[in-house]
Amino acid sequence: MNDWNELRLVLAVHRAASLTAAAERLSVDHSTAFRRLKALETRLGVRLFERLSGGVYQATEAGQRMAAAAERMEDEALALDRDLTGRDHRLCGRLRVTSSETLAYSRLTRHLAVFRQTHPGVVVELVVDNHxxxxxxxEVDIALRPVRPKEGDLWGRRLAQVAWAFYASPGYLAENGGSLSSVTGLERHALIGWEYGTTQIAAAQWLSQVVPHDAFVYRSNSLVNQLVAARSGIGLALLPCYLGDSEDGVVRAMKTPAPGLEGELWIVAHADLKGTARVRAFFDVVGEGLARERDLFEGRR
Structure with missing residues (x-):
């Protein structure tokens, strides 16, 4: 093998189990990826993938061996890249950051504006993604995550705990008996919730345990849209306090945060990037800025 792009293609197809998804990941069109893979198999004289129904590509033994070799090469290249980047003391260049839609909409962008003013040589690319x-x-340099990182090669800190509460428009509450004193009164209200089958989100799991299934009148996979729905008078929405308490048009339906539902906000990067000037600057400006809003995140404002 003398072409790294061939190994990248095999690794991408193996990871995605799909030629279409692999082509998208590699920023090539499907026909090009198909032609390259077919030419590689012809040259090697071995089938690397079995083509199954539904467009599924399943690696053969030869394909698995090649993908494993490609992954080892990728790991070495990435480690070298992180090592060199970690020695970069310049406050310029690109910085890729990821956060949830809710945090980006509500709190993060104002701190990014401060970072931009402080370090104009750094170009921030924000990837809004809940994954x-x-x-x-x-894939990114810095992540703002709602859970404690489990990977041992990451470096970061917890910025705040995250409280959740129920919110509604003042008009809705006036028409439906006013504020609640506890979660036991939720069943008499119209509830806004997550789309069917959502299990990986703690708030969605908590709601499914506390609120009857037939109480939900509106569902959305976006917390920002759930906020808009509550503001429009559709019903009660369970929102993080940093979102609900900072928005006009909604008020807490229950004064205290939801019991037993408390998350976290972490800022993390790979440990190899500790010495990168723009990474440390982001931690100092944006991380500290968010940490100073701890009362809002923890529902005490």
Missing amino acids: VLNLSRR
Whole structure:
């Protein structure tokens, strides 16, 4: 093998189990990826993937061996890249950051504006994504996450705990008996919730345990949209306090945060990037800025 792009293609197809998804990941069109993979198999004289129904590509033994070799090469290249980047003491260049839609909408962007004013040579690319992106593979440089990182090669800190509460428009509450004193009164209200089948989000799991299934009148996979729905008078929405308490048009339906539902906000990067000047600057400006809003995140404002 003398072409790294061939190994990248095999690794991408193996990871995605799909030629279409692999082509998108590599920023090539499907026909090009198909032609390259077919030419590689012809040249090697071995089938690397079995083509199954539904467009699924399943690696053969030869394909698995090649993908494993490609992954080892990728790991070495990424480690070298992180090592060199970690020695970069310049306050300029690109910095890729990821956060949830809710945090980006509500609190983060104002701190990014301060960072931009303080360090104009750094270009921030914000990836708004609720999925956990891979810091080891440099999918992003810095992640703002709602959970404690489990990977041992990450470096970061907890910025705040995150409280949740129920919110509604003042008009809705006036028409439906006013504020609640506890969660036991939720069943008589119209509830806004997550889309069916949402299990990986703690707030969605908590709601499914506390509120009857037939109490939900509106569902959305976006917390920002749930906020808009509550503001429009559709019903009660369970929102993080940093979102609900900072928005006009909604008030707490229950004065205290939801019991037993408390998350966290972490800022993390790969440990190899500790010495990168723009990473440390981001921690200092944006991380500290968010930490100073701890009372809002923890529902005490």
